[in-house]
Amino acid sequence: MNEPNPAKNRPGNSARKWCLLTFGLLCTALAVLGIFLPLLPTVPLLLLAAACFARSSESFHRWLLEHRHLGPLLRPYLQSAGIPRRARLAAIALIWITIPVSALFLIPLPWVRVVMFAIALAVTIYLLRLPTLEEPSARPAAPPR
Numbered sequence: 247m248n249e250p251n252p253a254k255n256r257p258g259n260s261a262r263k264w265c266l267l268t269f270g271l272l273c274t275a276l277a278v279l280g281i282f283l284p285l286l287p288t289v290p291l292l293l294l295a296a297a298c299f300a301r302s303s304e305s306f307h308r309w310l311l312e313h314r315h316l317g318p319l320l321r322p323y324l325q326s327a328g329i330p331r332r333a334r335l336a337a338i339a340l341i342w343i344t345i346p347v348s349a350l351f352l353i354p355l356p357w358v359r360v361v362m363f364a365i366a367l368a369v370t371i372y373l374l375r376l377p378t379l380e381e382p383s384a385r386p387a388a389p390p391r
Contacts, residue, residue, distance in 0.1 A: 263302045270298030270306060277316070285344060292320050328377030337373055341366050 273295035280286030292310070299307035311317050311324075322328060345366040349359040 266298040266302035267306065270295040270302060273298065274310065274316075289319055289323065292316060293323065296320055296324070322379050326377070328379040329373070330379045334373050334376070334378070338370055341369055 273291045276286055277288045277291035277295060280288035280291060296307060296310055299310055311320060322330075345362050349362040353359050353362065
């Protein structure tokens with residue numbers, strides 16, 4: 247027989263679900279803004295949203311992964327296929343353009359500057375260690391003669 251699921255009947259489960267769903271929607275909205283604003287990290291926010299949706303709403307999780315524009319940013323990473331070479335180079339370039347400018351010209355505290363450079367270095371190392379996703383070539387192969 248079907249036994250009742252005790253996890254569904256716990257008092258805090260519904261509140262937790264709504265908090266995760268709300269946070270996932272907020273992360274998705276910020277990720278969409280991050281497509282247009284270079285200082286907002288798009289893919290990490292989408293990954294956080296996917297994790298929240300996976301624990302709160304199967305339909306939102308499926309929607310995010312199957313989304314026409316957002317899904318292709320997530321799927322290769324979630325399938326451990328890696329990231330495209332162009333995306334890796336663009337991310338590293340943006341990191342090393344924005345962090346030094348911010349740290350050297352906008353941040354007065356030396357220890358915060360050091361932390362920012364350490365974060366930039368750590369993220370760069372992380373990106374370099376990810377597998378490279380081979381992109382299909384734009385030109386079809388030449389037919390054999």
